[in-house]
Amino acid sequence: MSAAKPAGTAELVDEFQEFFRNYYDEEIRELAQHYPNEQRSLEVDWEDIFRYDPDLADDYLNQPDQLQRYAEEALRLYDLPIDVSLGNAHVRVYNLNAEDSFYPGWFSPTDRHDNTPYLTLEGQIEKATDVDPKVEEAAFECQLCGSITRVPQSNTGDDFQEPHECQGCERQGPFQINFDQSEFVDAQLLRLAEPPEVVAGGDGTKMDVTLEDDLTDVVEPGDRVDVTGRLRLKQDGSNNNKSARFKPYLEGHHIEVSDTDFEDLQISEEDKRKIEAIANGEYGPLFEVVTGSIAPDLTGEKYVTIKECIFLMLIGGATVELENGREVRGVFHMLLIGDASTGKSTLLREAKAIAPRSVFANGKGATEAGMTATAKQDDWADGEWTLDAGALVQANNGLACVDEIDKVREDVQDSMHGAMADMKVDINKGGINTTLPAETSVFAGGNPKHSRWDDYVADSEQIELSETLLSRFALIWKLQDIPDKETDREKAEHVLDTKEAAKAKRAGEATDVDDDDRIIDHDLLRKYVAYARQLPDPRFRDKEMRNKLRDAYVRMRGTHGYDEDAPVPITLRKLQDMHRLAEASARARLSEWIEEEDIKRAKRLVGESLQDYGMNEDGEFDADIVEANTSKPQRDRIKNVEAVIKELQKGRSGGVPYEEIFEKLEETGISRDKAEHEIEKLKQKGKAYEPTSGKEVRLT
Numbered sequence: 001m002s003a004a005k006p007a008g009t010a011e012l013v014d015e016f017q018e019f020f021r022n023y024y025d026e027e028i029r030e031l032a033q034h035y036p037n038e039q040r041s042l043e044v045d046w047e048d049i050f051r052y053d054p055d056l057a058d059d060y061l062n063q064p065d066q067l068q069r070y071a072e073e074a075l076r077l078y079d080l081p082i083d084v085s086l087g088n089a090h091v092r093v094y095n096l097n098a099e100d101s102f103y104p105g106w107f108s109p110t111d112r113h114d115n116t117p118y119l120t121l122e123g124q125i126e127k128a129t130d131v132d133p134k135v136e137e138a139a140f141e142c143q144l145c146g147s148i149t150r151v152p153q154s155n156t157g158d159d160f161q162e163p164h165e166c167q168g169c170e171r172q173g174p175f176q177i178n179f180d181q182s183e184f185v186d187a188q189l190l191r192l193a194e195p196p197e198v199v200a201g202g203d204g205t206k207m208d209v210t211l212e213d214d215l216t217d218v219v220e221p222g223d224r225v226d227v228t229g230r231l232r233l234k235q236d237g238s239n240n241n242k243s244a245r246f247k248p249y250l251e252g253h254h255i256e257v258s259d260t261d262f263e264d265l266q267i268s269e270e271d272k273r274k275i276e277a278i279a280n281g282e283y284g285p286l287f288e289v290v291t292g293s294i295a296p297d298l299t300g301e302k303y304v305t306i307k308e309c310i311f312l313m314l315i316g317g318a319t320v321e322l323e324n325g326r327e328v329r330g331v332f333h334m335l336l337i338g339d340a341s342t343g344k345s346t347l348l349r350e351a352k353a354i355a356p357r358s359v360f361a362n363g364k365g366a367t368e369a370g371m372t373a374t375a376k377q378d379d380w381a382d383g384e385w386t387l388d389a390g391a392l393v394q395a396n397n398g399l400a401c402v403d404e405i406d407k408v409r410e411d412v413q414d415s416m417h418g419a420m421a422d423m424k425v426d427i428n429k430g431g432i433n434t435t436l437p438a439e440t441s442v443f444a445g446g447n448p449k450h451s452r453w454d455d456y457v458a459d460s461e462q463i464e465l466s467e468t469l470l471s472r473f474a475l476i477w478k479l480q481d482i483p484d485k486e487t488d489r490e491k492a493e494h495v496l497d498t499k500e501a502a503k504a505k506r507a508g509e510a511t512d513v514d515d516d517d518r519i520i521d522h523d524l525l526r527k528y529v530a531y532a533r534q535l536p537d538p539r540f541r542d543k544e545m546r547n548k549l550r551d552a553y554v555r556m557r558g559t560h561g562y563d564e565d566a567p568v569p570i571t572l573r574k575l576q577d578m579h580r581l582a583e584a585s586a587r588a589r590l591s592e593w594i595e596e597e598d599i600k601r602a603k604r605l606v607g608e609s610l611q612d613y614g615m616n617e618d619g620e621f622d623a624d625i626v627e628a629n630t631s632k633p634q635r636d637r638i639k640n641v642e643a644v645i646k647e648l649q650k651g652r653s654g655g656v657p658y659e660e661i662f663e664k665l666e667e668t669g670i671s672r673d674k675a676e677h678e679i680e681k682l683k684q685k686g687k688a689y690e691p692t693s694g695k696e697v698r699l700t
Contacts, residue, residue, distance in 0.1 A: 009070065016074035019052045028075065032084040040214045041090040042075060043254065049093070060093060061100060064118035064230045068093075068253070090213065094228045094254035096120050101226070103194045105205025109231065109248035117231040121250055122258070123192040125223050126206060127388045129381045130432060131216045134187035135160075140175040142166040148181060188216040189381050192227065192250075196359040196394055208249040215255050221373060221389030222396050222436050224258035265356050265530045275528050279590045283519060286589065287311070293518040293525055295350045297494060298343045300487070302479070302612075309334055309475055309605055310351050313441050314399060314529045315587045317580035318537035319423070329423050330537075332580045333442040333472055335405070337463055337613070338479025339452045344445035348401040351443050353522050356530040357398025361391040363408035363446070371408070372415045373436050375429040385430035392419045392438040399441050406446035406464050413469045416442070420472040444473070453480050458634060459613055460625050471627050474577035475605065476613040531590075538586035541593045548596060549578060552603045559621055567632035569621035570610070578602040640668055641678045645688070645699050655696025 020028060024042065031042050050057035060067045071091040078086065101120040112119055140149045140163050147168025151161050165172050188211045194204035209227050219225055229252040236243035267275075283289045291307040298307075317330035336344045352358040361371065368374050369388045377383050391400045402408075408416070419425050419438040427434050448454070448462040459478065463470065470476075504510075520528075540546040553575040560566035581602035586594045616622040616631035625631050644664045648656040658679075665675045679697055682688040688699050 012067070012070040013074045013077070015053070015056060016071045017078060019049065019056070020074060020078060023048045023052060028078055028086075029080065031089065032080050032082055032086065035084060035086060035089060040088070041092045044071070044091055044093045045095045046093050046097075047095055061096070061116040061118045064093075064253075090253075092215075092228075092254040093118075094120070094226075094256065096228060103198060103205075104192055104207040105194060109233070113231050113233060113248065118229070118253075119231060119250075120226055120228040121192055121207060121209070122195075122226050123207075123224070124195045124394060125190050125219055125221045125225060125389065126193040126394075127191045127380065127386045128219070128221050129189045129384045129386050131186050131188045132384075133184040134212065135177075135182055136185050137183040138162075139178040139181035141178040142168060142171070143174045143176055144171055145169040148178060149175070150181075185212050186216045187212050189384075190219070190227075190252075191380065192225070195224065195357070197355070197357050197398075208247075209252050209255075210249065211252045211255065215252055219255060219257055220434060220436055221387045222393035222438075226256050226258055227252050228254040265527060267527050267531055271524070271527050272531065274524060275531050276590065278520065278524075278528060279588075289519045290525070290588075293520045294354070295343065295346050296518055297498070298346060299490070299494075302477070303343065303347075305605065305608060306336070306347060306477055310347065310354075310443070311529075312581055312584040312588060312605075313443060314351065314355050315532045315584045316441060317583035317587075319439060320537070327423065328576075329439065330580055330583060331423070331439055331441040332474040332577055332584075333420055333444070334475045334477070335470075335473040336445040336477050336479060337406075337448055338445070338477075339481040340447065342479035342481050344479065345403055348403055348443060348445050351399060352401045354525050354529060355399040356526055356533070357395060358401065359391045359395040359398070360401045360403070363402055363404040363406065363444075366402075366408050366412055368412050368415045371402075371412050372419045372438070373425045373427060375427050375432040377430070385432055387427060387432060387434065387436075389436065390425075392416065392440045392442070393425055393436045395440045396437045397439055399443060402442060402444040404446055405444040406449075408465075410466060413466045417466070417469045417472055420469075442472075453478065458616075458631060460630050460634070467627065467630075471573070473626075474574075474580065475609040476626065477609060478612045532587045535587055535590060536592055538583050538592055538594050538598075541595070545594065545596065545599075549575075549582060549594075549599045549602070552599060553578065556603075556607070556621075567616060567620050567622040567624065569623060570606075571623045571627060573627075574606055574610075574623075578606050581605055637670055637674060638678050638681070640670060641665065641675060642682070642687075642699065644668075645679075645697065649698055652698075655691040655698040657696050661697070 024044065027042060031039055046057060046060065049060060056067075068091060071093075072089065075089055075091055076085070076087050080086075096119065100116070100118075101122055104121060104123050107119070135153050137150055137152050138161070140151060141147070142149065145166060145168045147166050149163040149167045151163050153161055163173075163175060166175070190209040190211065191206050192209050193206045196204075198204075209229070227250060229250045231248055232251050233246040233248055236245045236247060277283065278289060279286060284292075287308055290311045291304045294307040294310060295303070313332060313334055317332065319327060319330040321327050336347065338344050349360070352360050368390070369376060370390050371392060372390045373393045374388055374390070375385050376388055377385055380386065391402070394400075415425070419440070420442055423437065423439040425436045425438050427436065446463075446465075449464055450462070453459075454462060540549075553570075556570050556574070557568075559569040578599075579602070582594050582598040585598035585601045586592075589598075610621055614621055614623070614625050616625060616633050620632075622631045624635070641661075644661055645656055648660055648664065661679070662672045662675050666672065670678075679688060682699075683690070683697070686700060688697050690697055
């Protein structure tokens with residue numbers, strides 16, 4: 001051991017060696033066998049240090065730079081039975097006390113930096129750079145004499161240190177870096193954010209994290225992580241314009257991906273007792289209790305059904321991997337399209353408040369990065385290409401609520417469709433090729449094309465969503481604001497009474513009106529959902545029960561008989577939706593078995609949704625309304641219009657007069673209004689044009 005070490009260093013190195021012998025002998029021997037290609041770090045549990053010597057453990061929090069050096073020196077000097085040098089191996093201390101673990105922004109950077117700079121940050125990765133080499137010791141070659149001058153580079157800043165003079169000829173250069181003799185290490189920069197479910201509003205606080213060597217390239221945007229490391233400060237401003245303000249960042253010493261379950265949501269034994277009591281009907285029928293506890297201001301049969309679906313969507317079905325490696329998703333998606341003031345945003349925010357993990361996004365002005373994920377260049381990370389996680393990736397294993405989805409641009413809709421279908425987002429841009437998980441339920445709300453539903457126009461023509469995105473919603477509900485004297489009076493009474501009761505309570509007066517009609521509060525309902533999601537995947541008890549779901553699907557397929565001219569009522573996708581709903585229903589009952597009541601519930605909810613949005617103008621179930629955003633009668637009508645125009649324009653160099661077209665179509669039973677509508681759609685799609693404005697039309 002070198003005699004140049006300051007007083008006390010030798011004793012501390014000896015103490016770490018003794019600690020290693022007592023606690024980590026086997027782990028160090030294993031590290032030696034795999035060093036340096038397969039393993040380069042010894043992971044040390046801080047609790048083990050505390051059990052060995054509480055003072056030493058506290059010193060590690062207070063003086064992490066020095067203590068890590070002593071620990072790594074002890075590791076280098078450790079007596080091994082094989083001839084291996086662990087000179088560059090790392091000691092990575094993790095698993096600190098709960099009081100030393102924080103979300104970004106939940107602690108004082110000044111206090112921690114000055115007193116106990118070693119801490120753990122919990123959060124979600126919002127963006128990440130690619131892994132690049134970073135120079136640790138730069139070898140500068142003098143261009144006059146050829147001597148090499150080595151300059152260690154600081155780990156605490158971005159300034160690049162160059163030599164003042166050549167160690168050979170003592171001149172001031174010029175110098176050129178000799179890359180072969182310089183030492184490099186892999187480096188990566190992350191941006192860690194407060195998880196969406198703990199943010200009270202807005203984006204929350206973010207903090208940058210630097211990683212090096214074997215810590216790089218192990219996590220991706222969207223991952224929930226615990227990063228333990230040394231808090232450091234970086235001065236704002238450029239070299240020519242330094243600021244008095246400093247930004248905190250974490251120098252990562254250990255990183256671990258958090259479990260994707262909801263273990264962070266503390267469910268006590270008393271909570272479990274209440275959850276089981278709710279499931280057993282002690283508060284009343286399960287689904288009545290739940291629907292009565294979600295947005296109690298919204299009453300009526302349609303809202304009760306939607307709230308039942310919200311509960312099932314939050315719980316979700318079973319995601320399984322088949323033998324061929326393909327995953328079958330258990331999450332399903334729901335869409336509300338309604339007039340203004342029909343409670344869409346209220347339901348979205350209620351669902352977000354209940355979901356154990358959730359993100360709220362607005363479709364107006366949404367980008368691909370904001371909704372899914374992307375690689376992009378910006379000022380962060382000095383213009384490097386970085387991966388940015390959007391709402392569907394951030395809400396992985398949870399819920400993404402998207403308001404004003406009708407305002408989402410078509411290119412963003414396309415990216416959402418892929419994520420909703422495959423539970424992942426593929427990134428191939430700027431040299432970055434990766435896949436991010438997005439096992440996320442999407443609960444979306446929007447308005448019809450002209451803000452209110454028009455009963456004289458086909459529903460499919462009033463939704464401005466691509467057919468591919470629309471087809472991914474298992475349940476679509478149509479909400480209309482229709483004046484009704486009794487209903488309007490009841491709603492008005494409830495709104496006024498609720499607010500007046502709240503004011504009376506604040507004034508200390510007694511009131512007979514409850515300003516919150518929930519049977520169980522959001523906190524308990526959230527724990528119920530989290531508890532149900534952790535249960536084993538429910539299965540059919542036997543083949544007979546499975547066949548009940550199969551037969552329900554077959555009966556729905558045969559609703560219109562099997563005439564080739566009849567519309568197809570549903571596709572195989574609806575069987576998958578019913579299966580997910582039945583699984584979620586069983587989970588909601590805290591059951592390991594899918595029973596007949598779950599199958600009936602799934603069939604009822606899918607059927608009612610199709611009656612709401614899935615029937616054509618002839619009153620028939622028509623799968624193409626959802627799958628292709630057009631009904632079979634519409635398609636037949638468009639074909640007839642195209643055929644008539646094509647026939648009439650034969651031998652003509654110009655267009656066909658509108659009156660001739662209308663007259664011919666009336667013979668086939670297509671009214672003038674319908675004909676005008678379909679011709680206008682053909683012009684919008686570029687399939688027809690007017691050679692003479694307003695008088696004639698011709699197919700392209």
